Amino acid sequence: MNTASATVPSRLADIVGPSNVVADPAQLAAFAIDDKKPSVSVSPQLIAEIVEIVKFARKEKLAIIATGARTKLGIGLPPRQYDIALNMTRLDRLVSYDPGDLTLSAEAGIPLHKLSAILGEHHQFLPLAAPYFDRTTIGGTIASGVDGPLRQLYGTARDYLLGMEFVTGEGVVAKSGGRVVKNVTGYDIHKVMIGALGTLGVITRINFKTFPRLLSSRAFVSTFQTLERACGMRNRVSQSHLAPVTMEIFSPGVANLFSTETASRIAPNSIPENILGGSRWIFTSGFAGNPNALARYENDLRKMAEECGAVDAAVLEGPQLASAFALKREFIPLALSFSSAATILKISVLPRQIAEALTAATREAESRHLPWVVMARGVGMIYFAILAGESSEATKQQVVQASDNILLACAALGGNATIPWCPTAWKNTLRVWGPPRADFAQMLKLKKAFDPDAILSPGRFVGGI
Amino acid sequence: MDSHAINDLKKLLGADAVLHRPEELLLYEYDGSVEVARPNCVVFPRHTKEVVGIVQIANRYQIPMIGRGAGTGLSGGALARQGGVLVVFSRMNRILEIDVENQCAVVQPGVVNADLSVAVAQTGLHFAPDPSSQKASTIGGNVSENSGGPHTLAYGVTTNHVHSLEAVLPTGELVRLGSPALDSPGYDLPGLFVGSEGTLALVTEITVKLTRLPETVKTLLAIFDTVDDATETVVDITARGITPAACEMLDGWTIRAVEAYVHAGFPVDCAAVLLLEVDGLREAAEQHAEEVADVCRLHHAREVRVARDARERDLLWKGRKNAFGAVGRLSPTYYVQDGVIPRTKLPQTLRRINEIGEKYGFEIGNIFHAGDGNLHPIILFDAREEKQFQRAVASADEIIGFCIEMGGSITGEHGVGMEKDRLMPLLFTEDDMNLMRRVRDAYNPVGLLNPGKIFPDTKGCGEIHVRPLPVAGASRA
Numbered sequence: 052m053n054t055a056s057a058t059v060p061s062r063l064a065d066i067v068g069p070s071n072v073v074a075d076p077a078q079l080a081a082f083a084i085d086d087k088k089p090s091v092s093v094s095p096q097l098i099a100e101i102v103e104i105v106k107f108a109r110k111e112k113l114a115i116i117a118t119g120a121r122t123k124l125g126i127g128l129p130p131r132q133y134d135i136a137l138n139m140t141r142l143d144r145l146v147s148y149d150p151g152d153l154t155l156s157a158e159a160g161i162p163l164h165k166l167s168a169i170l171g172e173h174h175q176f177l178p179l180a181a182p183y184f185d186r187t188t189i190g191g192t193i194a195s196g197v198d199g200p201l202r203q204l205y206g207t208a209r210d211y212l213l214g215m216e217f218v219t220g221e222g223v224v225a226k227s228g229g230r231v232v233k234n235v236t237g238y239d240i241h242k243v244m245i246g247a248l249g250t251l252g253v254i255t256r257i258n259f260k261t262f263p264r265l266l267s268s269r270a271f272v273s274t275f276q277t278l279e280r281a282c283g284m285r286n287r288v289s290q291s292h293l294a295p296v297t298m299e300i301f302s303p304g305v306a307n308l309f310s311t312e313t314a315s316r317i318a319p320n321s322i323p324e325n326i327l328g329g330s331r332w333i334f335t336s337g338f339a340g341n342p343n344a345l346a347r348y349e350n351d352l353r354k355m356a357e358e359c360g361a362v363d364a365a366v367l368e369g370p371q372l373a374s375a376f377a378l379k380r381e382f383i384p385l386a387l388s389f390s391s392a393a394t395i396l397k398i399s400v401l402p403r404q405i406a407e408a409l410t411a412a413t414r415e416a417e418s419r420h421l422p423w424v425v426m427a428r429g430v431g432m433i434y435f436a437i438l439a440g441e442s443s444e445a446t447k448q449q450v451v452q453a454s455d456n457i458l459l460a461c462a463a464l465g466g467n468a469t470i471p472w473c474p475t476a477w478k479n480t481l482r483v484w485g486p487p488r489a490d491f492a493q494m495l496k497l498k499k500a501f502d503p504d505a506i507l508s509p510g511r512f513v514g515g516i
Numbered sequence: 517m518d519s520h521a522i523n524d525l526k527k528l529l530g531a532d533a534v535l536h537r538p539e540e541l542l543l544y545e546y547d548g549s550v551e552v553a554r555p556n557c558v559v560f561p562r563h564t565k566e567v568v569g570i571v572q573i574a575n576r577y578q579i580p581m582i583g584r585g586a587g588t589g590l591s592g593g594a595l596a597r598q599g600g601v602l603v604v605f606s607r608m609n610r611i612l613e614i615d616v617e618n619q620c621a622v623v624q625p626g627v628v629n630a631d632l633s634v635a636v637a638q639t640g641l642h643f644a645p646d647p648s649s650q651k652a653s654t655i656g657g658n659v660s661e662n663s664g665g666p667h668t669l670a671y672g673v674t675t676n677h678v679h680s681l682e683a684v685l686p687t688g689e690l691v692r693l694g695s696p697a698l699d700s701p702g703y704d705l706p707g708l709f710v711g712s713e714g715t716l717a718l719v720t721e722i723t724v725k726l727t728r729l730p731e732t733v734k735t736l737l738a739i740f741d742t743v744d745d746a747t748e749t750v751v752d753i754t755a756r757g758i759t760p761a762a763c764e765m766l767d768g769w770t771i772r773a774v775e776a777y778v779h780a781g782f783p784v785d786c787a788a789v790l791l792l793e794v795d796g797l798r799e800a801a802e803q804h805a806e807e808v809a810d811v812c813r814l815h816h817a818r819e820v821r822v823a824r825d826a827r828e829r830d831l832l833w834k835g836r837k838n839a840f841g842a843v844g845r846l847s848p849t850y851y852v853q854d855g856v857i858p859r860t861k862l863p864q865t866l867r868r869i870n871e872i873g874e875k876y877g878f879e880i881g882n883i884f885h886a887g888d889g890n891l892h893p894i895i896l897f898d899a900r901e902e903k904q905f906q907r908a909v910a911s912a913d914e915i916i917g918f919c920i921e922m923g924g925s926i927t928g929e930h931g932v933g934m935e936k937d938r939l940m941p942l943l944f945t946e947d948d949m950n951l952m953r954r955v956r957d958a959y960n961p962v963g964l965l966n967p968g969k970i971f972p973d974t975k976g977c978g979e980i981h982v983r984p985l986p987v988a989g990a991s992r993a
Contacts, residue, residue, distance in 0.1 A: 151755040152858035152889070174757065198699070207699075209707055210676050225951040229943065231856040233673065233888040233928040235662045235711050236936075236943055237970065238952045242675075242707030251703070263757025286617070292731035292797060343799035399697040401618040431698055466697040484701055490693050494703045496958040500951070513702040 056090055059113065059134070063093045066103045071095070071141070082118060082136035084511075085129035085475040089116070092136035098216070098224060098255050101137070105253065106222035108135055108506055116508045117253045119160060119188030122384075123195040126471045127248050128483050131510025137253060139190055146256060147230070150175060154213060154230050156258045159190025175261045178205035180376070182383045190254045196246020200297040200337070200379045203429055208245050211260040215241035217252035220502025230258045243497060249508040250516050251501040268296060268339035269368045270375055271352040272322075273361040274331035278302075278413075281332035282406040284359040285429050288336060289402065293351060297337035298429030299379055300405070302413075303330045305424050308385050309378050317381050318374030325363050334361075336429075337376065382426045382434060387472055390422075392439035394450050394473040394481070396457060400466035402431040409433060411460035415453040421446075431466075442474045451480050462486050484513045517556035517599070521577040525559055525601070528569045533560040533607070544587070544602050548649070549935050550851055550899075551592035555582065555602040562607045564682065564690065564720040570603055571688045571718065574964055581686070582966045583714045585626060585657030588649040590852060591933030593661060593713045597968035603718060605656050611635055612721070619726045620679060620696055625656020625719050629663075632724070641726040644671040647929070648837045656719050662711030664929035666762040666836065667793075669887040671727065673929065675710040682721035683709065686965035696723045708955070713931050714966045716959045730761070730795035734805035735823040735832055738790040738812035739783050743767055743870075746788035747862040749815040750886045753792075754859045758807055762793040763887025764836055767866075770843070770881040770894070777842035780835025781828075786818065790886065791836055839883045840894070847879075847896035851908050855919035856928040859889045868918050869893050876911040890928035891919065917942070932970045940972055 060074040071094040073079060079088045095101050108115050114132035118124060119139050139160040146156040150173040157166060163177075164185050170176050180199030181192040198207050205211065214228025227240035244251055275281040281300045288295065306327040308314065326333065334356070338348040349366055356364050367375050378385070387393050400408045405427050412435045416423040422438040437453065439446050454470055461468035462485075469485045488494075491514045498505070498516050510516075517536075526534045535541060535558040545554040556579070561567045574581040580600030587594055596602050609626035616639045623632060629650040633642040646665035647653055653663070659681070664673045671677075680694035694706035709716050740746040746765055753763065766774065766789050771782040782789055790812065794804040809820045823829040843850055857865050866882065869891070873880035884892040893915055897908040916926050916939060926932070926939045940949060949971055956971075957963070 149858055149860060151751065151860040209704060210672060219951060223947050225948045229925045231858060231889055231924050233664060233856050233890045234925040235929055235931055236925050236927050238955055239707055239711055243703045245704060247703055294796065340800050341803050344797055347797060347799045399699050401697055403617045467695055467701055469701050488702055490691060490705060493691055493705055497703055500954040500958045
């Protein structure tokens, strides 16, 4: 922070009132990102206040990072500069909700679970089954770009986001899209804000399409001796007319992750031993519908599993299903809390390349005796967690080599790989955002249009944007 | 236009790929909208390298350039508003790759929408976006406009089906945006470029998602004696959380026009029909069809017919998709609007449209995507009378104004283009538009690519946009 630093809290207090400004270093520890603490945190309640804060920061050359429930701030590179934590949790109003039209507009700081509860009263939901579900805000969920198990059927936020309002790096309130379910008026700017880690603007309001609650649902689970067979099952289902709600493959050893104390809090109802235990790969797929459709799914999936060489199969429903779903949704937090130096690679490949990508990844980890666990979504998103137990230099070297090689292998397959989660101390060595990207120059142009002085979340994004 | 530029283009592309005589350009001065603008020159590149070359020549001579597919657009997106070189992609019409297992395809921009679905039909897949123009319109055009169609209700619009793009920026840079694998790291540039109405780049290659064809399709025709009953049915279906694959409405006037032309089997004495489709697993689709039929009957549907086979279904859809052609036979000119409203506001909006028609003395037909609240009022008028044209525009503006009042939007799938730029301030503040202009300028710095589109001219604030006289009959929606 520059020389004006001493007066910053009082200047911010002029905008939002002294009770909404925190300058006490002990309290600011809660806003640290990669061990970097801000000099001040400020909690606006109005968009007009955010405008003033951003304009002030720009004038004083201070860096702002918007925060919500602060569950996913570890994603990306350490901030280059971090002066003001813009705590968005007081911006938590439901602006409008038209259940008859299945659309809503909410402020960014509203917790996802709170929004879900409101929708639930109208038998509707948002398919954003994001990790840290019980705490995360919708703004944080969108800005961090995390996905969830429901993307198999519903896609990601980009598929049901209708519009957005945000404050640019110049302190200008702007919006794109609208509130109706179909709209091509103006550029779809809201799409580039998804997963941008707040580097383009401070998201203030988000408009969504909502969905009717699913009829009763169940999950089919089967186990396989090999990864190839589990992937074979995935392929078999994709070629059929079945349209499952979720579809994942888990590696052997996921039971360890799912049987910790944290896991039992998230998922109080245990999953059958024959499914979770042992050394087998697990295929799981949720489905929903009327009783006839449920019977059809169950019947077809059992048959397919048999054809694909499944060892075991089961159907989960009721509380067990809820627990299994929560475990899937919370895979990332569970992996991060499992070991102190957990490093999670996010890999995307074409669906038919899952086996190949995973074979390469597991080989790299195994040959270095690094413990690992995997969740692969049927659409081709793989979360490969290296569960390093300690952050020693030797371990770091092993993880760096393994992940470098995995990144290369994925690039060779034409896929993408990044390392969104890893120990802070390793971030300068690991290729957090993967190999350099050919479209990086085009991203820089966008950043300059939104935030010419680079005061928003500087340094955290791809290529150090 | 500089004759040196024409010579350079001929040298690059060959003489058979460059049109510049006035009589040759006539064909390219209009699209599916009521707008007219003549280019100085039309070129037909065969591959990406030629597109890069065209852009370089355009830059050398500072000539505007405008991408164009089949010219079926309804907002003037593919017209040379400020003259220049029209880059027509009809010769870049190859399907480069079909990956059945991964359910994706790589196509050149000139591939006709329906041709891709035909090419993959045997594998049980299809390209889901289905604009009514799909037998003519190109995927490149669909990408530019982020086209919708009847089945976008359940399947989403074009942007939901595009993985990545290869494109030539107006500066001549060849770029690849996004990746065939999901969640390409960094900003979602394909998400921004799809639907940018040809103002950010000339797209030269598109990787699209292919969707499995449903196991069962049930097509229903619900017949109503009042428009209100039909619109209330749509409100109720939506509120009950039933999402049909398609939910289209045709009012009585449109039905009579369609029947005279297509003979699709629509009853000519009714006030409105809903063309509803549900699809999916057999077990689910059958129940959904019953639920939908029940809701129709609850709202006094006179009759609910279910198409017995593919032939009957195709006939019903033929009636829907050829409706604009049918209307073209009745009036020398018509003006199609594309407003969107929240689905809960359908009944009062249709009533208002009717009142507006009476006020201005126009016949206004309605045939539209009721399920997603995307209206297509068709205003019939005679363009040969200047006063009628002014009144047609005034009535259209009043309809759009009402849509916005209802919390809606000015365009659901046709784009802003040069038709609705002056309406943008009704939805967006100057700050909103300035940021969008800045995004445009980031990729299109000199403004050579598709100038004069989407954003109103900032200079003449409040200036009345003077249009050229429209040409007869737009074709599709």
